[in-house]
Amino acid sequence: MEKKNIAILGSTGSIGTQALDVAREFYDKFEISVLTASNNADLLIKQALEFNPKIVVIINEALYSNVKEALAHTTIEVMSGVEALVDAVELEEIDVVLNAIVGSAGLRPTVRAITCGKDIALANKETLVVSGELIMNLVKEHNVKMLPVDSEHSAIFQCLVGEPSPIEKIYLTASGGPFRGWTKDQLQHVGKAQALKHPNWSMGAKITIDSASLMNKGLEVIEAKWLFDLEINQIDVIVHPQSIIHSIVQFEDGSMKAQMGLPDMKLPIQYALTYPERYKNTFKRFDFIDYTNFSFEKPDLTTFRNLQLAYDALAEGGNRCCVLNAANEVAVAAFLEDKVSFLGMSSILEETLCHIKNTNNLSLDDYIAYDSESRIVAQDLINKIKHKN
Ligand code: NAD
Ligand code: MG
Numbered sequence: 001m002e003k004k005n006i007a008i009l010g011s012t013g014s015i016g017t018q019a020l021d022v023a024r025e026f027y028d029k030f031e032i033s034v035l036t037a038s039n040n041a042d043l044l045i046k047q048a049l050e051f052n053p054k055i056v057v058i059i060n061e062a063l064y065s066n067v068k069e070a071l072a073h074t075t076i077e078v079m080s081g082v083e084a085l086v087d088a089v090e091l092e093e094i095d096v097v098l099n100a101i102v103g104s105a106g107l108r109p110t111v112r113a114i115t116c117g118k119d120i121a122l123a124n125k126e127t128l129v130v131s132g133e134l135i136m137n138l139v140k141e142h143n144v145k146m147l148p149v150d151s152e153h154s155a156i157f158q159c160l161v162g163e164p165s166p167i168e169k170i171y172l173t174a175s176g177g178p179f180r181g182w183t184k185d186q187l188q189h190v191g192k193a194q195a196l197k198h199p200n201w202s203m204g205a206k207i208t209i210d211s212a213s214l215m216n217k218g219l220e221v222i223e224a225k226w227l228f229d230l231e232i233n234q235i236d237v238i239v240h241p242q243s244i245i246h247s248i249v250q251f252e253d254g255s256m257k258a259q260m261g262l263p264d265m266k267l268p269i270q271y272a273l274t275y276p277e278r279y280k281n282t283f284k285r286f287d288f289i290d291y292t293n294f295s296f297e298k299p300d301l302t303t304f305r306n307l308q309l310a311y312d313a314l315a316e317g318g319n320r321c322c323v324l325n326a327a328n329e330v331a332v333a334a335f336l337e338d339k340v341s342f343l344g345m346s347s348i349l350e351e352t353l354c355h356i357k358n359t360n361n362l363s364l365d366d367y368i369a370y371d372s373e374s375r376i377v378a379q380d381l382i383n384k385i386k387h388k389n
Contacts, residue, residue: 006273007034007089007097007118009109012043014204015100015123015149015265020047022270025281030273034088036101039063045070052076054093057085082108089113096273098149099124102206103329104322104371107131111364114138121272123149125223126329130322131367132226146227147272152220153227154268155246155259160228161276163251167228171248172220173240174299175200177212180241184303190342192335200243200263209332213345214299218310219328222321225314232315237307239297244286262286305346309353318358319370326374327352334382344385352378 006023010016016037023030036057037044048056048071057079058067064080071078079088086108089097097113098121099106106124113120115138122128128135139146148154152172160167178197179187195212196205203211210216221235238248243263250256261267266283301308306328313320331345340348355377356370 001029003029003031004273005031005033005093005095006121007036007091007094007113008032008100009034009036009085009089009097009106010038010100010102010124011035011047012037012040013100013102014202014207015098015269017043018266019098019100019269019273020051022266022273022281023051025270025283026274026279029279031093033091033094036085036088038101041066041070048076049074054091055079055088057081057088059085085109086112089118090116094118096121096147098269098273099127100149102126102204104130104325107364107368107371110135111138114142114144117142117144119145119147121147121149121269123269125150125219126325128223128226129219129325130371131362131364132222132321134362134364134367136226136229145275147275148223148227149265149268149272150220150223151263151265151268152247153224154271156224156228156249158259158271159247159249159257163249163257165251167230167234168250168252168254169234169236170224170228170230170250171236171238172217172224173243173245173247174214174217174237175211175243176239176241176297176299177214179212179304180239180297181300182303184343187303187342192338195335195342199241201265203265205336206329206332209335210328213306213342214304215306215310215328215332215345217299218307219325221307221310222314232311237299239299240294241297242291242294244291244294260286306349309346309349313353316358318360319356319362319367320353320358322362322367322370323353323356323374324349326371327378330375330378330382334379339386340382348378348381351381 032051034055038059041063055077061080068078096119100123104126110127248258313324327349331348334340
């Protein structure tokens with residue numbers, strides 16, 4: 001069997017490194033063609049020496065010469081900058097582009113990969129949050145596969161295999177994060193150290209904060225809408241603190257299918273890369289005796305306003321989800337620098353949405369322009385808070 005050629009965008013991150021763990025498990029099945037990183041040159045060089053890709057891209061141009069020098073004795077082509085990242089996905093031999101970049105920076109490489117006819121394994125949910133309709137139209141037009149990596153969406157995707165019947169609704173499960181059950185009062189003074197402690201998953205900083213604020217679940221509601229072509233009232237969120245049921249599909253006869261497994265992203269990454277097949281691996285198996293109790297709760301949308309904001313943005317359409325996402329990226333970065341409080345993040349999102357007028361029928365360039373504008377507005381709002389203090 002010919003090996004599958006994979007480009008891993010964001011190979012030094014949490015998803016990227018776990019994708020390389022999967023590649024190590026199946027060295028005879030996958031060939032790594034492209035590796036890219038933003039700033040972690042040392043890890044990128046190490047990965048390149050191990051996997052010998054055709055191309056590596058280091059986004060930060062100041063680090064180009066480090067990477068170039070370290071790989072000078074190899075045949076690996078070293079490139080730098082955002083345009084190089086977008087161009088790298090065009091490489092002829094690539095079958096699947098695994099987009100494990102964080103944030104809306106993942107949008108343009110996804111679009112380029114789709115238009116070049118590459119299948120997409122999508123971890124970068126922000127791509128679909130910003131411009132899901134446009135992306136899914138491109139997927140249809142270019143007849144490529146959009147394979148979800150996000151565990152909830154992989155679960156839904158797996159439940160739908162072999163099902164020609166329509167979906168009645170889906171339940172996206174949420175762990176509830178480190179502040180599940182907390183009141184607004186208790187959340188007033190939480191800092192990044194507490195927010196970065198996720199009970200079940202070890203992930204990059206941005207998604208970990210998003211999980212604590214339930215923004216992540218909001219982004220996932222939007223992601224699910226576009227991936228599975230659903231109406232908003234067909235998408236429910238249910239808190240399941242054990243994170244073993246990864247999500248549930250309910251069909252029109254009332255039957256429900258759930259996908260379960262240990263909380264380990266290697267599983268959905270592997271499935272996206274091997275679909276429709278399942279390969280035998282050596283990863284740890286679930287044991288019922290370790291989990292004698294599964295529980296479920298309603299999410300608290302009053303305390304964790306971001307989830308409600310995401311539902312509202314999706315209902316309003318136009319540029320709302322794009323603006324929400326960009327403002328959130330800026331707010332999370334500011335929270336990680338102690339420049340905005342945990343609850344203050346939601347206010348930044350609301351105010352940014354108020355400042356920018358909604359418009360419809362947007363092109364890719366329009367979305368990119370709204371993304372930039374929203375970042376400026378959100379940053380301005382944050383600078384003003386700093387001033388007040
Ligand atoms: P991370 O911060 O650990 O890694 C991000 C990667 O993207 C790094 O390799 C970094 O170099 C690169 N990167 C960062 N900014 C970039 C930019 N502006 N341009 C190009 N590359 C850039 O993030 P992560 O936790 O691996 O998450 C990646 C994506 O996967 C996110 O969209 C996240 O929501 C999604 N996701 C992650 C998990 C998880 O368990 N980590 C689970 C589900 C979905
Ligand atoms: Mg998820």
